[in-house]
Amino acid sequence: MTAVIVKEFRELLRDKRTLAMLILMPVLLLFIFGYAANFSVEKVSVIVIGKNANQYAEKLEKYDACKDGMTITSTDEHMHGRNDAETLLRDRKADAVITVKGDAADKQSGILGTDAHAYIDGSGLFAAQSARKTVLQLAGEDMQQNAKEAKKNALKTQQGKMRQFEQQLQEYQLAAQQAAAKGQPAPPRPQLPLEKNSDMSKEMNSAHSNDASTSAMTIFFNPDLKTSFVMIPGLIGLIITLIGTMITSIGLVREREQGTLEQLAVMPLNPFSIIIGKIAPYFLLALADMAIITILGIWVFGIPFRGNFWIFLLGTVLFLFVVLGIGIFISTISQNSGQAVQMAMMIVMPQMLLGGIIFPLESMAASVRWIGYIIPLTWFNQMAQGIMLRGSTWESLWLPVTILSAEAVVLFSLASLKLRRLLTRGGAR
Incomplete structure (x- = not known):
């Protein structure tokens, strides 16, 4: 048994790539999750x-x-209303837009209400949840300030009445x-100015009746903040990544192991x-899987598809060339299927964790956020x-499509x- 253990250790130490991956993968995951x-x-x-927005x-x-x-x-101050707010959110100019009317900045009754409305982009789940929480806190803080001001004004009014009574x-x-x-x-005695429904009670009720947290907030594109709406578009890309990277790399490496790649190399066909x-x-x-997942997402989970199908197809094809290029590259530097799987996992795991599907890019540390943008x-x-969600034009x-185009050209080429060099050498590394 000892001899077998020693033999396995020697084999493992000879395989420098596998050993490096066994060490690098836990370290990589630690830093990513950290x-x-x-x-x-x-x-x-x-x-x-809106008017007086400043x-x-x-x-x-x-x-x-x-x-x-x-x-x-x-x-x-030139834009105003729901339509302009929706346009800004659709173009991802901000996580939320607040529209105000002309006198909203001067009113002391509240920061949100009939004269100010908050619109939130629901397609960014975590940012939308944070924006909704902030709006609720803002409404609560505003309500407390209004209540204090109403109480202060009511006390002043009551004190004035008491001085008048004295x-x-x-x-x-x-x-x-x-x-x-x-x-x-004797003349009639003056009455003490204490009514059943005092001015203080009326003003306090007026302050607390301003339900700005619900009436002054609208969530676009994903009103119920469903997780499936946000996850499924990213899962389409993740599934394409798994197929394009892992299966392509394993398939080509297996052919080289079986000798069929060498047979192709000697056939009267050009490498291209x-x-x-x-x-x-x-x-x-991968294209068929994309279509199946998209149709099931729309049919089963009710995911909307509000935008242009042809732009979506163009982006998908470009992304496919990127992941296929990665898969081909892995197959050319891997000695066997095991190494291909390990290297594919080294590529897929960071994409899954840093691609903005699970964790929002905005919340990542700057030291790893730049990786997410690559x-x-x-x-x-x-x-x-x-x-799918915002119906973007x-x-x-143009920016994500342009970046995907550049990455597709570089990586696939x-x-x-x-x-091609591998084939010209007869399939041998």
Whole structure:
């Protein structure tokens, strides 16, 4: 038994790549979860629009809830209303938009209500939850301030009435003494100014009746904040990543292990034709899986599809070329199927954790967030969510599509060149 253990250790130590992956994978996961595993978004970006938006923003920034949970990125006094707010959220200009009317900045009755309304982007689940929480806290803080102000005003009013009553009482006592001296009946005694429904009660009820937390907040694109609405567009990309990366790399490595790749290398076919022939089945399989998952998501989970199908298809095809390029590259540097699986997992795990599907990019530490912006799945997820949930147009989708195009050209070209060199050498590494 000891000899077998020693032999296995020697084999493992000879396989430098497997040994490196066994050490690097736990370290990689530790750093990813340590720096990226954060579901909460500390501050949401907010745009204030409407007449006197600048004054309203200054008023809003005085609230503790705004200081702790909001970042007012800009104001626009030329835009106003629900449609402009929806356009800004669809283009991902901010996590929330507050629309104000002309006199909202001057009113002391409340920060939210009939003259100010908060619109939240529900397609970003964690940011939307944080924005809703901040709006509720803002409404609660505003209600407390209004209640204190109402109580203060009511006390001042009551004190004024009491001083007036004291003066009336002194005048009554003097008039009563004069009437008694003349033998006349005393004038009517003034009544204490305490009513059953006092002004204080009325003002306090008025302050507490302002239910701004519900009536002054609207969530677009995912009103119920369903997790499935946000997860499924990203899962489409994750499934494509698994198929395109793992199955492609394993399939090509297995052919080299079985010797069939060497047979293809000696056939009267140019390397480009062989590459296309080997990749086409995986490309079509991944495309079919994308269609099945998308249809099931819409049919079973009720996921909306509000945008342009052809832009979605274009983004999917570009993303497929990216992941197929990664799969081909892995197959050219792997010695066996085991190494291909390990390297594919090294590629898939960071994409799954840093692609914005599970953890929001906004909550990640800056030291790992930049990796998320390089990962292809991040841009596919943004493109898919934008089209399916928000109905985004090309004006707001050109950036993820352009980045996917660049990554597809670079990665697929490099992988194809490396595979071509492998074929020209007869399939041997």
